[in-house]
Amino acid sequence: MAIYCGIAYRRKSFWCYRLLSTYVTKMRYLFELKEDDDACKKALQTGAFYLFHNLSPMLQKSEPQYLVPKYSLLELERLLGKLGQNTQRIEDSVLIGCSEQHDAWFALDIGLNHSSSINASLQKPEMETELRGSFMDLRKAFLQLNAKDVSLLSTAQALLRWHDAHQFCSRSGQPTKKNVAGSKRICPANNIIYYPQMAPVVITLVSDGPRCLLARQSSFPKGVYSALAGFCDIGESLEETVRREVAEEVGLEVERLQYSASQHWPFPNSSLMIACHATVKPGQTKIHVNLQELEAAAWFSHEEVATALRRNDSYTLQQNITPPLRLPPKFAIAHQLIKEWVENPACPSLPA
Ligand SMILES: NC(=O)c1ccc[n+]([C@@H]2O[C@H](COP(=O)([O-])OP(=O)(O)OC[C@H]3O[C@@H](n4cnc5c(N)ncnc54)[C@H](O)[C@@H]3O)[C@@H](O)[C@H]2O)c1
Ligand SMILES: [Mg+2]
Structure with missing residues (x-):
């Protein structure tokens, strides 16, 4: 249209x-x-608000799934009033999107304290009762929601977390002030502008043709293996990060690589996950695991990975049995990368 x-x-x-x-x-x-702060203030009047408590989003159970409720300014003011809270807290809201009709969407954390003038953090159970829902850990919430809501909540949490962690200017030590939308913070003492940041991370699915290489860290849930991931070092290109990370973590050299897709990842801080497929040099497939970084790494056949992919959805229902291989959840780009390889295990085309 x-x-x-x-x-x-x-x-x-x-x-x-x-x-x-x-x-x-x-x-x-x-x-x-x-x-434009004035335009954004105006948009706040007619906007809708997503609520968080200490970075956990409010979800409501609506059989058979969960919904992410939005509240109008009036509903929010009533709610805060009912709980004896100052409505000035609403100024901590951050802009996270808008509808096609240009109704602005904001996110507000009622568990974190941003401005000095507001009261102490609201009690979670009290809020949950009032809102007839629960504040759910974001990873758990992602398992319950569709891709659109996952993306919106991911942006919202990342932005709320960034504001919470950037209250002061790193040069003057003075409190910084957010613009109305929350797209930046400014130090009134020296006018330095701080913008929300993401760390670039490459995630690479290495293949030798018939097999792909998956690895696990000790922090992963039991049986879960994923593609190799690593933060870009300053000054590196993506290609250089892929080569270095694969060399560092499993002692292999990649030969060809192909970009697949990217994803914003809010855990534990904001990252931009850049997903690639890569192949190793023929005959050079012996893994030397860096045990400082990984617990284990191994080559898996196409059949093993395809079976694990089919089983992944139903696995959580049988928690007493650990299957030989579990893969990351659907909302993670690692899952998409692995699925892509299962569907088309052809070699990547670009030299690394
Ligand atoms: N969405 C997905 O599918 C998916 C899959 C795997 C990993 N990830 C994410 O990728 C990220 C990186 O993976 P990794 O842990 O294997 O990385 P990694 O192999 O680079 O190792 C992490 C270590 O790198 C260092 N490091 C360097 N720069 C850093 C920075 N900017 N922030 C934090 N640590 C930094 C730290 O010492 C840290 O312990 C993790 O945050 C993880 O959550 C996402
Ligand atoms: Mg890593």
Whole structure:
């Protein structure tokens, strides 16, 4: 669907009277809200709010699945009032998106204390009763939700966490102030602007043709193996990170690689996961596991991985039996990478 942007952007003559798609007008509206505090304050009045408590999102059980409820400003003010809380807390909200009709969506953590003027953290059980839902650990929540909600909550939690951790200027030591949308923080003493950051991470599924290499860390749940992952070092290209990480973790050299897809990953801090397929040099497949980084690594046949992929969904129902191989959950890009290889185990085309 396309609409005339003149309807939405009367003030911005450059953008007016051109035929723009719904997606473009939505992105430009969000851009305006991030840049213009007054526009964002206005959007807060008609916006919808997703609630978190200490970075856990509010979910409501609605058989057979869970829903992520949104609240209007009025509902939120009533709720805070009922619990004897100052509505000034709403100023800590961060913009996380908008509907196609340009209703802005915000996220607010009512368990964290951002501004000095607000009261102490609200009690979780009290809030849960009022909201008729529960604040669920984000990883657990992801298992219950569709991809759209996963992506929205992932953004929301990452942004709330970033604000919580960047209350002070690292140069002046003075408190920083967020803009209304929460797309940046500014130090009033020296005007340094801080923007939310993500750390780039490569995740690589290494294959020798008929087999793929999977590894596990001791922190993984029992039986779970995943693709190799590693943070980019400063100054590295993605290709260099892939080569170094594979060499560091399993002692192999990759020969060819192919970009697959990327994903924002909020755990434990914000990362941009960049997923690739890679192959090793023929005949050079002996693994030397770096035990400082990994608990184990091994080659798995196409059949073993395909079976594990089929079994993955039903596994949680049989918790007393540990299967030989378990894979990451569907919402993780590692799962997509492994699925891609099972469906098309052809060699990647680009030299590493
Ligand atoms: N979404 C997915 O499918 C998926 C799958 C696997 C891993 N991951 C994520 O990838 C990330 C990296 O994987 P890894 O743990 O194997 O990385 P890694 O192999 O680089 O090892 C982690 C170590 O790197 C160091 N490090 C360097 N830069 C860092 C930074 N910016 N932040 C934190 N530590 C840094 C630390 O010493 C840390 O202990 C993890 O956060 C993990 O949650 C996501
Ligand atoms: Mg690693």
